[in-house]
Amino acid sequence: MTREMRQMSEQSAASAPEMTGAQSLVKSLENAGVDTIFGIPGGAILPAYDPLMDSTQIRHILVRHEQAGGHAAQGYAAATGKVGVCMATSGPGATNLVTPLADAHMDSVPLVAVTGQVGAAMIGTDAFQEADIRGITMPVTKHNFLVTDPADIPRTIAEAFHIASTGRPGPVLVDVAKSALQAMTSFDWPTGINLPGYRPVTRPHSKQIREAVKLILEARRPVLYVGGGVIRSDAHRELLRLAEFTGMPVVTTLMARGAFPDSHPQHLGMPGMHGTVAAVAGLQKSDLMISLGARFDDRVTGNLDSFAPNALVIHADIDPAEIGKNRHADVPIVGDAKEVINELLALLTAQADAGHTGDYEAWVAFLAGVKKKYALGYDAPTDGSLAPQYVIERLSAIAGPEAVYCSGVGQHQMWAAQFVQYENPRTWINSGGLGTMGFSVPSAMGAKVGRPDATVWSIDGDGCFQMTNQELATCAIEGIPIKVAIINNESLGMVRQWQTLFYNSRYSNTDLHSKRIPDFVKLADAYGCVGLSCDSPGDVDATINKAMEINDVPVVVDFRVHRDAMVWPMVAAGTSNDDIKYARDLAPDFDEDDL
Numbered sequence: 001m002t003r004e005m006r007q008m009s010e011q012s013a014a015s016a017p018e019m020t021g022a023q024s025l026v027k028s029l030e031n032a033g034v035d036t037i038f039g040i041p042g043g044a045i046l047p048a049y050d051p052l053m054d055s056t057q058i059r060h061i062l063v064r065h066e067q068a069g070g071h072a073a074q075g076y077a078a079a080t081g082k083v084g085v086c087m088a089t090s091g092p093g094a095t096n097l098v099t100p101l102a103d104a105h106m107d108s109v110p111l112v113a114v115t116g117q118v119g120a121a122m123i124g125t126d127a128f129q130e131a132d133i134r135g136i137t138m139p140v141t142k143h144n145f146l147v148t149d150p151a152d153i154p155r156t157i158a159e160a161f162h163i164a165s166t167g168r169p170g171p172v173l174v175d176v177a178k179s180a181l182q183a184m185t186s187f188d189w190p191t192g193i194n195l196p197g198y199r200p201v202t203r204p205h206s207k208q209i210r211e212a213v214k215l216i217l218e219a220r221r222p223v224l225y226v227g228g229g230v231i232r233s234d235a236h237r238e239l240l241r242l243a244e245f246t247g248m249p250v251v252t253t254l255m256a257r258g259a260f261p262d263s264h265p266q267h268l269g270m271p272g273m274h275g276t277v278a279a280v281a282g283l284q285k286s287d288l289m290i291s292l293g294a295r296f297d298d299r300v301t302g303n304l305d306s307f308a309p310n311a312l313v314i315h316a317d318i319d320p321a322e323i324g325k326n327r328h329a330d331v332p333i334v335g336d337a338k339e340v341i342n343e344l345l346a347l348l349t350a351q352a353d354a355g356h357t358g359d360y361e362a363w364v365a366f367l368a369g370v371k372k373k374y375a376l377g378y379d380a381p382t383d384g385s386l387a388p389q390y391v392i393e394r395l396s397a398i399a400g401p402e403a404v405y406c407s408g409v410g411q412h413q414m415w416a417a418q419f420v421q422y423e424n425p426r427t428w429i430n431s432g433g434l435g436t437m438g439f440s441v442p443s444a445m446g447a448k449v450g451r452p453d454a455t456v457w458s459i460d461g462d463g464c465f466q467m468t469n470q471e472l473a474t475c476a477i478e479g480i481p482i483k484v485a486i487i488n489n490e491s492l493g494m495v496r497q498w499q500t501l502f503y504n505s506r507y508s509n510t511d512l513h514s515k516r517i518p519d520f521v522k523l524a525d526a527y528g529c530v531g532l533s534c535d536s537p538g539d540v541d542a543t544i545n546k547a548m549e550i551n552d553v554p555v556v557v558d559f560r561v562h563r564d565a566m567v568w569p570m571v572a573a574g575t576s577n578d579d580i581k582y583a584r585d586l587a588p589d590f591d592e593d594d595l
Contacts, residue, residue, distance in 0.1 A: 021150030022047040022181040025114070028157035030057045031189045034085050036076060036449055037061070037114075038069035042089025043129060045116030047181035061449065061478050064470040066093050068442035070100025071468070074109045075446030078429045079404055079454075081234065083110040083164050084446065090116045091129030094175070095136065099436060101171045102140035106433025107255060108232055110169035112160050119179035120148040134175050142170030148177045150185035162193045167200025168319040169232055200318060204335030209343045211331045212290070212314045216348065217356055219288035219312075221363045222248050225271070228255030228432070229293015229317060235338035236260065236425045239292070242345050245352075247360055249367050251279040253294055255432045258422040266364075268371060272300040273571045274414040277374035277588045280569070280577050282367050286311045293317060293337040296326040297433070306576035316340040370590050374569075374582050376418050381562040386537055388487045388561040389415050395457065395485060396420040398544045403455040404429065404447050408440035408464030411493035414567040416459045438467030444482045445475055455483070455548070462488040462514035469523065475554045476528035483547050484556045489563040490514045497566050501584075515560055524556035535560035 019027070025048050029037070037060045041049040052060055063069040066088040073084030088094050094115040104111040118127040134146045143163050145156050153176065160172040216222060230239055236259050243250050243266050250260050251271045260267050269276030271283050283289065283300075289311045294300070296315075301307040304326060315322075315329035316337065323332045333340055351357070378389040392415050399405075401423035407413040407430045422428055429447055431439040444458035465486050475482055487493075492510040499507050514520075524531030530550050534543040534557060547555040569582040582588050 018184050021153055021183050021185050023051040024153045024185055024187050026051045026055055027187055028154045032161045034058055037085045037087050038063050038072040039087030040066055042093045044090035044178045063474050066096035067099050068468050068471045070097045071439050071442035072446035073111055074104050075429055075443030076450040077109050079426055079447035080450040083112055083161055085112050087114045090118055091131045094133035095131055101137050103431050103434040103436050104171040105140045108169045110164040111171035112164050113173045115175045117175045117177045120177040137173050141173050144173035146175045147180050150180045150183045154189045158190050201334045202336035202339055204333045204340045204343055208333045213347045215288055217358050221286045222288040223282045223286045224248050224250045225289045225291045225294055226252045226256045226259050227294025230259045230337045231425045233337035235341055238338055238341040242341050249282050254417055257428040258425045261423045262421050274567050277569055277582050278367055278371035280580050281370050283308050284577050288312050291315045295322045302571045302577040374588050385562040386535055388565050389419050391559045392416055392419040394540045395544055399455055406440050406444040406458050408460045409435045409437050410461050411567050412459055412461045412487040437464045441468045442471050445471055445480050448480050448482050458482055458484040460486055462486055463492045472527035472529050481551055482554050486558050488514050488558050488560050491563055520558040529554040529556050531556050533558040
């Protein structure tokens, strides 16, 4: 820095009005574009809550548990594409954020968590409510900061939002010492971001694009294997153009539901452990996988050694660490999904103009036959009780593809992924990588805050619901009218399914007695919500329609379903995708002669 620049900086700092570090924090969050914070005050963060009260830009939503605040910020981010923000105090407040931070890290959700820390002089003394949250969260955040100098607050907040939202999105923690919040400082919002060593590559290398196009044109059985990175990149329109231009079949992972319309004839559905037979077969029998923003997760691949044994791999991802991590990539492409797809499409178009196109007709016909023969379905209970799949089918039909669906984790999550018709991105929000029970209600709350005009349904299990249902109080008081469908089978359903299949029906500690305790209708009423219940197939439509008509308060519907319903198809953990069962003891049998 020259002497003239140093003098100008000192003069600027001298002319800037003094404020507390807490005021600087709130002003920094405003400058970062924050409009909503989900949080709970406490001793170390308390100085920040005083100026927050005066902010006309930021709405603070007082949640009932910090974990729910983190999941709400995730739901907000996933529904809007913006960075979600949560706030907590030191010690237990901060440690309660560990699960949502880990969840956001696994699912690439842009998140900034601001936590209070004990005063700088007390760090390391085991002071009251002290925890090394920076050390604790280092493995589950994209980056994190400890701020002890109030002058560093604006720059740190600017960097946190930049890191969270660029490259592969993810969570960033900003831990601020109470002494920094209380001290006086001047506010200086940075005009640019300079982070040596952090330069995410978004544009793919042209040589890799040429190699990829060469493989695409030579392939006879290619599949577009689409992951959540396509949604994070807002690349769904580009994906549709690429798919329709080439005619290649498409599979969308659990995190990519809605990236490609379910109604499109080229869509084979979701691959993996509970994927469609067509999607699993498409990957297993392919000779080329074009992976876009996916990470070859074990729930998709099954046993890696037997996964798509004859397929070459084009692996495109913005995170170079993912490429080749689980499966060797014949053509690795580092770049943003939208830019990668645009580059592929441009070169494929040029090749088509020169008379070079792929020949996939027999492959597409084969997979269309598999899709038709092994369409998703279920057996209605013989005793006339309520099938959970039917509830979700009817919910999808009535609420429609413009609604947002947020699920917990377990059987209901898989049924929601299978039986809701997804036509649009950012309409399916779930905990994919970490599999966090209790995710649904708070994420639905965040999604509704981010998209107040959308109908938002929390599809939850009776086990998951009881982990975070206290946020119904938040929703009722704050005017956040989410709708909750509890798929109540009285059990930890997915664990019970595994006990049925692999533990000789020995149901150790999976019975929740949820049709007796608690009474979910009374619980909803106690929280200021409308409570409804349904246990008959004939009443499902009327019950959903009644819930859809109530838009001024949250609605909770207790769907009392058949407890022994199972999620099919299924690939048992650690086995080959070739061993998929589309129903118990029934494996698909299709003719590959056309291939």
